[in-house]
Structures are given as C-alpha cells and as structure tokens.
Amino acid sequence: MKCYRRLKPFKAISFDLDDTLYDNRPIIIKAEQQSFDYLRQQDPRLARLTKQQWFDYKQQVLAVDGSLIGDVTAWRLAALQAIFVELQLSDPQQMAQQAFEYFLHVRSDFTVPAASLDVLNQLAQVYPVIAITNGNVNLAQIGLEHAFSLVLKAGDGLRAKPHVDMFAYAANHLNIEIADILHVGDHLTTDVLGAKANGAQAIWFNDQGHQLRTHQDSRMLPDIEMTHLSQLLHLL
Structure with a gap:
C-alpha cells in the first residue's frame, strides 16, 4: 500500500x-465471443457477420449518438438493432433485446x-x-x-x-x-x-x-x- x-x-x-x-478481463473476452457466436446463429444472413463488421456497427451508431458511449447497455442495444434493421429482420427491437439479454447472462456468468x-x-x-x-x-x-x-x-x-x-x-x-x-x-x-x-x-x-x-x-x-x-x- x-x-x-x-x-x-x-x-x-x-x-x-x-x-x-x-478480474473482468477473461470474463468479458469469453462473453463477447459467446455473444458473437449467438448473434451469427440468429439468421442465415448473420452467419457471414465478421467481428470487424460488428465493431463497425457499434461505431456507426456511436457516430449518430455520441451519448451512447456513456451507456454501454444502450450502445449495445442500438448496434444490435441497427444490424437487424439493415437485414430487414422481423421485430428488430425484440431481437436486439433478446440478444442483449443473452450477452448479459454470459457476461455475468461468474461468482x-x-x-x-x-x-x-x-x-x-x-x-x-x-x-x-x-x-x-x-x-x-x-x-x-x-x-x-x-x-x-x-x-x-x-x-x-x-x-x-x-x-x-x-x-x-x-x-x-x-x-x-x-x-x-x-x-x-x-x-x-x-x-x-x-x-x-x-x-x-x-x-x-x-x-x-x-x-x-x-x-x-x-x-x-x-x-x-x-x-x-x-x-x-
């Protein structure tokens, strides 16, 4: 000390x-990978999603609304919804919420x-x-x-x-x-x-x-x- x-x-x-x-470092790395895998399984068109594209979606929504950088939940939800809207999937808001809830679960899977x-x-x-x-x-x-x-x-x-x-x-x-x-x-x-x-x-x-x-x-x-x-x- x-x-x-x-x-x-x-x-x-x-x-x-x-x-x-x-120690959140290994936890968040694992959760991000699990969430990315989950996202790619939601629709055949998402199976081609790359990590760089996921990063780009996050940056795009942040460029539109800079305040998202102070709210990691809203930021992730906005990026997820942007993906589902662009692919014209049904009920993108609900799909984004479900994907976020999966992330939150695996992100909190520790003691x-x-x-x-x-x-x-x-x-x-x-x-x-x-x-x-x-x-x-x-x-x-x-x-x-x-x-x-x-x-x-x-x-x-x-x-x-x-x-x-x-x-x-x-x-x-x-x-x-x-x-x-x-x-x-x-x-x-x-x-x-x-x-x-x-x-x-x-x-x-x-x-x-x-x-x-x-x-x-x-x-x-x-x-x-x-x-x-x-x-x-x-x-x-």
Missing part, C-alpha cells in the same frame, strides 16, 4: 465493480471471490458501502445483490464516470457531501480522476503492477494505491 496523501475523514465508501472486486465479499461485509459494518459502475453486470447473478446499500450504473440519465453524475447522486442519496465519499477503483481515469476531480477521495486498486508515473491513463494522483482489497480493512 502506498499513501500519496493523508486521508481525510469520510462517511461512505464507493466501489467500482469490474476489475476491482473481480465474485469470497475474499472480496468478506471485505465488503466488514466495511459495511462501519460505513455505508455503495457501488458506482460504468458497466452493466447482473449483481444478483454474480452474488453481489445484497452487498451494497446503493447501486448506481451509468445510463438512464446518469452519465458515466468520470462525470460527476453518479457521485452527486450518491452523496444526495446518503445526505452527505461528495467530499465525504471514498471511492475505490482500478481505472485511473474513470475512477481516480472521476473521484478526485469531483471532490471525493480516491483509492487506486492496482493489482496488475502498473506504474503510476508511466501509465497512459494517469492524470491525477490518487490518495492511496492498494494492491489487495484486504488492505482496506486497515482503514477501520
């Missing part, structure tokens, strides 16, 4: 999910490590523990349904981190100031910059051995750098 600044008193702890409480759950449970005995995520994982499916007093996901009017929206919503919900939140996350832009630039304190969870000074996403100094979630228990 590295301390770059002395922590000020805080009243709540917020957590990023993907790559903070669990959060017991060590992460134990840390959350111990922290929750002392502080409100909440989730602030840009992702769309199914918390009930991965065993986090009851781990947080509040779960905020980007979308439905809440812009993704590093924007202030979810931090401000959390503070208002808890009847505290954003400065009273200690945020824990693995991403130096969405989590560290997102927290610090909006007035919260930030812990950078770095279990990959990255170097802060040379990391491409390093824009703002975290308050603390941790390599194991259990180190959070030293704050109790």
Whole structure:
C-alpha cells in the first residue's frame, strides 16, 4: 500500500465493480465471443457477420449518438438493432433485446471471490458501502445483490464516470457531501480522476503492477494505491 496523501475523514465508501472486486478481463473476452457466436446463429444472413463488421456497427451508431458511449447497455442495444434493421429482420427491437439479454447472462456468468465479499461485509459494518459502475453486470447473478446499500450504473440519465453524475447522486442519496465519499477503483481515469476531480477521495486498486508515473491513463494522483482489497480493512 502506498499513501500519496493523508486521508481525510469520510462517511461512505464507493466501489467500482469490474476489475476491482473481480478480474473482468477473461470474463468479458469469453462473453463477447459467446455473444458473437449467438448473434451469427440468429439468421442465415448473420452467419457471414465478421467481428470487424460488428465493431463497425457499434461505431456507426456511436457516430449518430455520441451519448451512447456513456451507456454501454444502450450502445449495445442500438448496434444490435441497427444490424437487424439493415437485414430487414422481423421485430428488430425484440431481437436486439433478446440478444442483449443473452450477452448479459454470459457476461455475468461468474461468482465474485469470497475474499472480496468478506471485505465488503466488514466495511459495511462501519460505513455505508455503495457501488458506482460504468458497466452493466447482473449483481444478483454474480452474488453481489445484497452487498451494497446503493447501486448506481451509468445510463438512464446518469452519465458515466468520470462525470460527476453518479457521485452527486450518491452523496444526495446518503445526505452527505461528495467530499465525504471514498471511492475505490482500478481505472485511473474513470475512477481516480472521476473521484478526485469531483471532490471525493480516491483509492487506486492496482493489482496488475502498473506504474503510476508511466501509465497512459494517469492524470491525477490518487490518495492511496492498494494492491489487495484486504488492505482496506486497515482503514477501520
């Protein structure tokens, strides 16, 4: 654990999910492949779909509506629907929803490590523990349904981190100031910059051995750098 600044008193702890409480990298790679295979099976014309074409559809809908970049669910749904509309398939909206639900299921087909759950449970005995995520994982499916007093996901009017929206919503919900939140996350832009630039304190969870000074996403100094979630228990 590295301390770059002395922590000020805080009243709540917020957590990023993907790559903070669990290693999301192999999970999302597998889910993307399974979803792509599923998509190609939905119609003979889709059997010729390439991964580059799928990428191109995602970029096309983003070019039309740039706000989709802050809502991964809406972005995927829009890209799926664009494919089905172009191929003139029946009920493209329903087909897109079904394809998305398949993706969400395989994307959430794992269990959060017991060590992460134990840390959350111990922290929750002392502080409100909440989730602030840009992702769309199914918390009930991965065993986090009851781990947080509040779960905020980007979308439905809440812009993704590093924007202030979810931090401000959390503070208002808890009847505290954003400065009273200690945020824990693995991403130096969405989590560290997102927290610090909006007035919260930030812990950078770095279990990959990255170097802060040379990391491409390093824009703002975290308050603390941790390599194991259990180190959070030293704050109790």
